[in-house]
Amino acid sequence: MSSFASVRSQAVSLETQASGLLSKYSSYALSTSSEATGEETKLEKKIEQTLHKSEEVLDSLSRISDSTPSLPTVKLQQLTRHKEILQDNWRQFGKIRSTILSERNKINLLFNVQSSIDDRKNRPVDEMDYTNEESQRANALNNIADDLISRAYETRDNLLAQRSTLQSAGTRLTNTLSTIPGVNVLISKINTRRKRDALILATLIAVCIVLLFFTW
Structure with missing residues (x-):
């Protein structure tokens, strides 16, 4: 029993030490530099050593527990x-380290982007290359404009051709109708009959309205 208690006291001491180290290590996640400092590296190694030492102590406690059948239940619960x-502690250590690495990657990425922008700003401009690039852009725009203009002319020619075709068809139809005997007279009679039917229908509706008004 004394052996279990003495070994357990080591486990408690290591847990207290690991808690303090993890708390200190978590501060690096709040103010991360672009590179790991020597102090940070030493702290990581110390945390790993402490946790591994805790594993060894707990293994010793497990062996004591296995070799002592009469060990009280409370001791087994303490071991668990x-x-x-x-x-x-292992999970917390891994989480803190992942957070630090993630923040450090972001800082390095921003630093690289800013460096690229600064290098581009400070890089001397080759006037000949700049002139060639602008000339290529102007030629590309001119080609696009020429293509649009040519398409517009084609569309206009197609519309003119369609209008001419419709006018010609209308003229031929008028001429054809005029050559057929009685067509104009027939069309005139159809229009007259349509107007007469409309007049009769309107008169009938008016009479019905008047009758309804007097019978009401």
């Missing part, structure tokens, strides 16, 4: 709790 704390 120490293992859970160790797992939580």
Whole structure:
């Protein structure tokens, strides 16, 4: 029992030490530099050593537990709790390290982009290359404008041709109708009959309205 208690005291001491180291290590996630400092690297190694040492101590406790059948249940519960704390410390250590690496990558990416922009601004401009690039852009725009103008002319010619075709067809139709005997008379009679039917229908509607008005 004394052996279990003495080994467990080491586990508690290592847990307290790991908690303090992780708290200090988490501060690097708030103010990350572009590169890891020597102090940060030493702190990472110390945390890993402390956690590995905790694993060894807990292994010792497990062996004591296995070799002591009469070990009280409360001791077994303490051993289980120490293992859970160790797992939580490993997870917290990995999470903090991932956060630091992510922030450092962002800083380095922004630094590289800014450096590229500064280099482009400070790079001397070759007047000949600039003139050639502008000339190429102007030629490309001119080609596009010429293509649009040519398409516009083609569209206009097609519309004129269609209008001429419709006018010619209308003239031929008029001439054809005028050559057929009685066509104009027939069309005139159809229009007259249509007007007469419309007049009769309108008169009938008016009479119905008047009758309804007097019968009401």
